[in-house]
Amino acid sequence: MSTDTKGYLDMDLLRFTTAGSVDDGKSTLIGRLLYDCKSIFEDQWEAVEQSSKQRGDENVNLALLTDGLRSEREQGITIDVAYRYFATPKRKFIIADTPGHIQYTRNMVTGASTANLAIILIDARNGVIEQTCRHSFIASLLQIQHIVVCVNKMDLVDWSEDQFNKVVSQYKEFASRLDVPHIDFIPISALLGDNVVDRSENMDWYKGSPLLYTLENVYIGNEHNHVDARFPVQWVIRPHSDEYHDFRGYAGRVAGGVFKQGDAVTVLPSGFQSKIKRVHDINGDLEEAFAPMSVALTLEDEIDISRGNMIVKQNNPPESSQQIEAMLVWFSSQSDLEERGRYTIRHTTNEVKCLMKEMKYKVDINTLHKVENDRKVKLNDIARVSLQTSAPIHFDRYRRNRVTGSFVLVDEQTNNTVAAGMIIS
Amino acid sequence: MSEHNNYQLTHLQQLEAESIFIMREVAAQFGKPALLFSGGKDSIVMVRLAQKAFWPAKLPFPLVHVDTGHNFNETIQFRDDLVKDVGGDLVVASVQEEIDAGRAKEESGLNPSRNRLQIPALLNVIEKNSYDACLGGARRDEEKARAKERFFSHRNSFGEWDPKNQRPELWNLFNGKMDFGEHFRIFPLSNWTEMDVWQYIKLEDISLPSIYFSHNREFVRRNSILLGKCEHITLLDDEKWESGKVRCRTVGDMTCTGMVESVANNIDDIIEEVAAARQTERGGRADDKRSETAMEDRKKEGYF
Numbered sequence: 001m002s003t004d005t006k007g008y009l010d011m012d013l014l015r016f017t018t019a020g021s022v023d024d025g026k027s028t029l030i031g032r033l034l035y036d037c038k039s040i041f042e043d044q045w046e047a048v049e050q051s052s053k054q055r056g057d058e059n060v061n062l063a064l065l066t067d068g069l070r071s072e073r074e075q076g077i078t079i080d081v082a083y084r085y086f087a088t089p090k091r092k093f094i095i096a097d098t099p100g101h102i103q104y105t106r107n108m109v110t111g112a113s114t115a116n117l118a119i120i121l122i123d124a125r126n127g128v129i130e131q132t133c134r135h136s137f138i139a140s141l142l143q144i145q146h147i148v149v150c151v152n153k154m155d156l157v158d159w160s161e162d163q164f165n166k167v168v169s170q171y172k173e174f175a176s177r178l179d180v181p182h183i184d185f186i187p188i189s190a191l192l193g194d195n196v197v198d199r200s201e202n203m204d205w206y207k208g209s210p211l212l213y214t215l216e217n218v219y220i221g222n223e224h225n226h227v228d229a230r231f232p233v234q235w236v237i238r239p240h241s242d243e244y245h246d247f248r249g250y251a252g253r254v255a256g257g258v259f260k261q262g263d264a265v266t267v268l269p270s271g272f273q274s275k276i277k278r279v280h281d282i283n284g285d286l287e288e289a290f291a292p293m294s295v296a297l298t299l300e301d302e303i304d305i306s307r308g309n310m311i312v313k314q315n316n317p318p319e320s321s322q323q324i325e326a327m328l329v330w331f332s333s334q335s336d337l338e339e340r341g342r343y344t345i346r347h348t349t350n351e352v353k354c355l356m357k358e359m360k361y362k363v364d365i366n367t368l369h370k371v372e373n374d375r376k377v378k379l380n381d382i383a384r385v386s387l388q389t390s391a392p393i394h395f396d397r398y399r400r401n402r403v404t405g406s407f408v409l410v411d412e413q414t415n416n417t418v419a420a421g422m423i424i425s
Numbered sequence: 426m427s428e429h430n431n432y433q434l435t436h437l438q439q440l441e442a443e444s445i446f447i448m449r450e451v452a453a454q455f456g457k458p459a460l461l462f463s464g465g466k467d468s469i470v471m472v473r474l475a476q477k478a479f480w481p482a483k484l485p486f487p488l489v490h491v492d493t494g495h496n497f498n499e500t501i502q503f504r505d506d507l508v509k510d511v512g513g514d515l516v517v518a519s520v521q522e523e524i525d526a527g528r529a530k531e532e533s534g535l536n537p538s539r540n541r542l543q544i545p546a547l548l549n550v551i552e553k554n555s556y557d558a559c560l561g562g563a564r565r566d567e568e569k570a571r572a573k574e575r576f577f578s579h580r581n582s583f584g585e586w587d588p589k590n591q592r593p594e595l596w597n598l599f600n601g602k603m604d605f606g607e608h609f610r611i612f613p614l615s616n617w618t619e620m621d622v623w624q625y626i627k628l629e630d631i632s633l634p635s636i637y638f639s640h641n642r643e644f645v646r647r648n649s650i651l652l653g654k655c656e657h658i659t660l661l662d663d664e665k666w667e668s669g670k671v672r673c674r675t676v677g678d679m680t681c682t683g684m685v686e687s688v689a690n691n692i693d694d695i696i697e698e699v700a701a702a703r704q705t706e707r708g709g710r711a712d713d714k715r716s717e718t719a720m721e722d723r724k725k726e727g728y729f
Contacts, residue, residue: 013436080573080591083565085618092436094616106593113595226432235449239482247481253446253597258432282480290432294445294478307453331593346598349453406596415602417592 013092014220017115017144019100019108019135024121025152029190030084030097033212036197039086081111090216100131105365105380106331108135109420112142113406116220119211120149124157124187128170130366137365140178141327141382141422143402146218147175147183150211155189159202177368182218186211224291225401229257229265230318231311232348232404237296249280249296250305255348255403256396257313259297260288264314267305268394273314274301291403308350310394318394318404324354324387325424326407327363327398330377332418335411337377337385343418345389347407353390354409360384384424398422437625441474444613446597447576448478448560451611452485454601455558458611459516461547462488464500465676466633467562467614470622472511473631474613475560486560487514489550491543494521495657500676503634518550548584551608558601558609566618576615582606619674620699627692636673639690643668650683 034040048064084095096111118139157163164187194200195210237249263276277298279286289295345354362371363382377383398405409419451458462468508515520542523529529542565572577599643654643666671684689695
């Protein structure tokens with residue numbers, strides 16, 4: 001960890017997701033990354049050591065580091081997304097660690113929704129299996145730009161280059177159906193540490209970088225849309241003080257593009273036009289604001305603007321429609337998707353009612369095939385749907401902007417979040 | 426033209442932007458939010474972030490302090506000065522009053538702590554004032570149960586947390602809908618680590634209560650934890666008061682907040698100490714050592 005403050009302040013942030021089941025070495029890998037980056041403390045280590053012993057585990061069970069809930073520890077399973085943190089002098093990392101079984105698809109989708117990168121673990125002995133495809137498909141569906149495929153347990157296949165190449169070509173054949181621009185392959189042994197932090201001495205045929213170096217250096221400058229200016233208004237700041245008597249600041253987080261003083265803007269849905277008077281935070285005026293900054297804007301004209309409105313640049317509006325086509329992941333174990341059902345849709349800071357007009361087809365998450373004969377959309381299912389909203393929403397396609405292209409559905413009876421959606425058009 | 430063209434934020438700027446976003450969501454989605462203020466460094470950082478989120482307006486919520494009556498004097502003085510400085514409202518929920526009214530019972534035994542007694546005081550102040558959202562400074566790196574808690578953490582009408590039935594949180598979409606009588610606990614610092622908090626304190630030049638810095642104090646060693654001398658701690662037969670240079674890594678009830686021997690008397694020295702530390706900051710918290718899932722169990726009942 002960097003102690004030099006200046007260096008620490010220059011670090012950027014990479015969020016990555018891992019998914020996996022008990023046997024594929026995921027916990028071992030995360031444990032090793034944390035341990036080698038000195039992010040596991042003595043008291044944590046002792047506690048895990050002691051718990052492992054009590055449970056009769058032969059080795060220290062690193063899963064106990066992340067499986068914090070009583071029922072997880074009792075059942076020896078991961079049931080939820082666990083967030084883990086570590087840092088090197090170059091980057092801070094947030095791991096969204098999720099279980100890998102199909103019944104935890106919603107957890108994997110949740111973890112992937114904020115990730116810049118996904119690590120996919122493959123057992124070198126088994127090659128690509130159903131779970132590999134599922135995890136990769138979720139990464140692709142959620143538009144994660146980088147996948148790092150770690151071919152693990154190389155020690156059990158005699159560090160064989162042939163075996164590694166076989167797995168790589170198997171994966172590449174499958175991945176041609178995915179929509180992920182960058183895929184790296186690294187042969188590792190999480191257990192022994194080969195190619196995790198340090199270069200393996202057992203595999204000199206591998207010329208690429210070890211995993212940590214890859215995580216530290218992967219380019220993430222294009223994670224946010226800096227082209228289409230989008231500012232969903234979150235809250236209107238009205239101080240009512242003598243000093244700021246007429247102040248009306250529009251607080252929000254830039255969802256795309258760049259906003260500068262003097263920019264000609266339109267407010268949606270009213271269509272009123274104005275110019276940006278100031279972009280500011282507590283320290284004064286900012287030259288510009290871009291995603292994902294939290295700032296406040298003031299406008300030249302006094303117009304009626306409230307939460308849920310969107311400020312955009314005049315020459316580049318988003319799409320506005322009441323008919324939405326989307327991919328939906330169903331999250332509720334209590335109720336299935338209802339065709340003609342009504343839900344509340346939460347999109348950016350806006351909230352409207354919507355009607356589930358049509359379920360077009362389901363997708364088999366293991367094969368990516370369309371399922372046309374099964375119409376029932378239950379927990380963990382993925383479906384293509386059409387929605388009709390009670391008022392226009394202002395969106396970009398999810399592929400173009402993950403913030404303005406995503407939404408969740410809330411059940412009005414239970415208040416639960418029942419689905420997550422990615423807008424196609 | 427702008428001098429930079431890569432539009433990158435540092436990790437601290439990203440964490441700050443995320444926390445400010447959460448605070449504004451709370452103001453927008455709830456009718457009567459409150460900020461739980463302990464006087465510790467995390468809640469002091471929370472106040473700073475709230476000032477940033479709503480400037481030039483005042484904070485749209487009061488600071489609520491659950492007062493165990495076992496405080497370090499320095500913390501209370503600091504609290505009152507900060508409230509004056511921010512121009513906010515302070516609401517104090519007193520554990521002593523809960524005990525006096527018979528709604529809470531003082532622990533007996535060796536290490537009597539009022540930590541758990543904060544639960545009735547907290548739930549009471551929430552109910553009395555009809556708070557529907559309580560902002561807290563807890564972080565996911567602190568404790569393994571917290572590693573699984575949401576930013577928006579739902580509580581039923583008894584204040585209980587149900588870890589197996591949490592609402593999924595995707596992208597930056599947070600669902601704060603609830604039924605009457607329920608409320609939310611909200612944790613804007615979820616993704617911060619102890620190191621991030623210290624670096625931010627340095628970057629923003631935030632002042633802290635003096636007990637975070639090295640000072641002379643009498644203390645007793647108990648189960649490898651150093652506890653500061655105060656009227657609420659009774660020595661056992663083989664124990665004795667020692668004195669030396671110590672400081673706090675976290676701030677809570679005096680009976681369970683362990684100190685570390687340290688000569689670090691400025692932020693830079695503390696940052697170096699944090700970087701070299703081989704124990705988590707809660708490693709010195711006697712309240713977490715009671716069982717493997719002590720935190721989860723307290724949280725289920727309504728703890729912070």
